[in-house]
Amino acid sequence: MLSALRNLGQFSLDLLEVLGRAGSLWWQAIWRRPRLANAPLLIRQIYQLGVLSVVITVLSGFSIGAVLALQGYNQLVKYGSESALGLGVALVLVMEIGPVVAGLLFAGRAGSAVTAEIGLMKATEQLSSMEMMGVDPLQRIVAPRLWAGFIAMPILALMFSVVGIWGSSLVGVDWLGVYEGAFWSAMQDGVDFKSHVLKGIVKSVVFGLVVTWIAVFQGYDTAPTSEGIAAATTRTVVYSSVAVLILDFFLTLVMFNF
Amino acid sequence: MQMRTIEIVVGAFMLAGIVSLAILAFRVSGFSVGDSAGTYSVYAKFENVGGLVTRSKVSIAGVIVGQVAEIELDQKTFMARVRMEINADVNQISVDSTAAILTEGLLGGKFIGLSIGAEEAYLKDGDEIRDTQSAIVLEELIGQFLMKQF
Numbered sequence: 001m002l003s004a005l006r007n008l009g010q011f012s013l014d015l016l017e018v019l020g021r022a023g024s025l026w027w028q029a030i031w032r033r034p035r036l037a038n039a040p041l042l043i044r045q046i047y048q049l050g051v052l053s054v055v056i057t058v059l060s061g062f063s064i065g066a067v068l069a070l071q072g073y074n075q076l077v078k079y080g081s082e083s084a085l086g087l088g089v090a091l092v093l094v095m096e097i098g099p100v101v102a103g104l105l106f107a108g109r110a111g112s113a114v115t116a117e118i119g120l121m122k123a124t125e126q127l128s129s130m131e132m133m134g135v136d137p138l139q140r141i142v143a144p145r146l147w148a149g150f151i152a153m154p155i156l157a158l159m160f161s162v163v164g165i166w167g168s169s170l171v172g173v174d175w176l177g178v179y180e181g182a183f184w185s186a187m188q189d190g191v192d193f194k195s196h197v198l199k200g201i202v203k204s205v206v207f208g209l210v211v212t213w214i215a216v217f218q219g220y221d222t223a224p225t226s227e228g229i230a231a232a233t234t235r236t237v238v239y240s241s242v243a244v245l246i247l248d249f250f251l252t253l254v255m256f257n258f
Numbered sequence: 259m260q261m262r263t264i265e266i267v268v269g270a271f272m273l274a275g276i277v278s279l280a281i282l283a284f285r286v287s288g289f290s291v292g293d294s295a296g297t298y299s300v301y302a303k304f305e306n307v308g309g310l311v312t313r314s315k316v317s318i319a320g321v322i323v324g325q326v327a328e329i330e331l332d333q334k335t336f337m338a339r340v341r342m343e344i345n346a347d348v349n350q351i352s353v354d355s356t357a358a359i360l361t362e363g364l365l366g367g368k369f370i371g372l373s374i375g376a377e378e379a380y381l382k383d384g385d386e387i388r389d390t391q392s393a394i395v396l397e398e399l400i401g402q403f404l405m406k407q408f
Contacts (some may be wrong), residue, residue: 081362159274161278181313181314185314
């Protein structure tokens with residue numbers, strides 16, 4: 001009984017310590033804004049995190065949009081309101097599925113790579129030798145990745161939504177025969193830029209921050225062994241996926257006024 | 259990879275983001291607007307357009323022949339003035355045709371259904387359909403029904 005209590009206390013303290021370290025890492029790194037001299041580092045990271053994730057994001061967006069159109073059409077056509085298909089798909093993609101699924105893909109595709117890279121740098125003591133040479137690893141390694149995630153993630157989410165809507169129109173309009181004008185006019189009528197699209201973008205910005213934060217911290221904090229890196233990479237994907245889903249619930253709760 | 263190539267690719271990536279944002283903002287993605295050359299405009303005044311919106315379809319016998327281009331309030335008669343764009347190849351709609359606002363299914367969107375008249379003269383660009391039938395507003399219908407009961 002006593003030992004159980006002690007374990008609980010130990011666990012809580014450990015958790016707080018990890019949170020504290022993660023917070024201070026983020027806080028210190030985020031203020032090291034990429035200077036102009038460091039712009040190539042940032043651009044290289046946007047390439048690594050963003051551009052290399054485009055293919056998987058676009059493919060997933062297209063198939064999710066197509067599937068939403070298929071399923072939505074089957075239900076809506078029973079009530080003769082298949083002209084609402086475009087509206088439904090667009091709202092769901094822009095507000096929820098776009099940011100969330102793009103965030104999950106980003107965590108799996110980019111987050112894991114960041115953790116493995118930084119973890120290996122730590123295991124091979126590149127980070128400590130940088131410090132020895134007077135190069136700040138926060139400035140050179142951590143900050144560009146955080147900023148790159150912050151920039152790339154909203155773009156990926158936007159692409160996801162657009163490609164998804166395109167996929168749904170291909171299936172809905174060109175294949176299932178929903179009238180094109182009604183498909184787009186219902187969409188334009190019901191989707192508001194400020195209250196739907198912008199809130200989706202806010203979500204994706206938050207997800208980008210959180211996913212890269214978790215990825216960078218797990219890499220930075222890893223045990224410098226091969227098992228440590230493996231465990232850290234797994235933790236990155238698991239933690240950031242769960243974080244995206246839970247945060248999505250609370251962001252929806254706060255932003256959409258329930 | 260060369261730094262220059264990476265810079266160009268990242269630039270393209272950012273541009274794709276901006277384009278996506280523009281598409282989401284203006285939401286005309288995939289919609290061919292440049293179709294208006296093959297259409298002519300016909301006007302109709304309705305007492306109530308209900309839930310009719312621009313780009314609602316216009317049909318004859320259930321076949322789509324055009325779309326609603328514009329809905330505005332006529333300040334003199336306080337009726338809704340609807341401009342329809344009819345496909346140019348549907349050019350034998352007689353002048354005494356009827357335009358009615360109908361509903362697609364119970365919950366579906368509104369559309370305009372044209373019933374062809376008997377006149378030999380046909381509607382031209384800018385003509386107005388005189389005989390119209392407004393959207394059926396469910397609340398009014400229920401109201402009338404209740405009034406008759408008592």
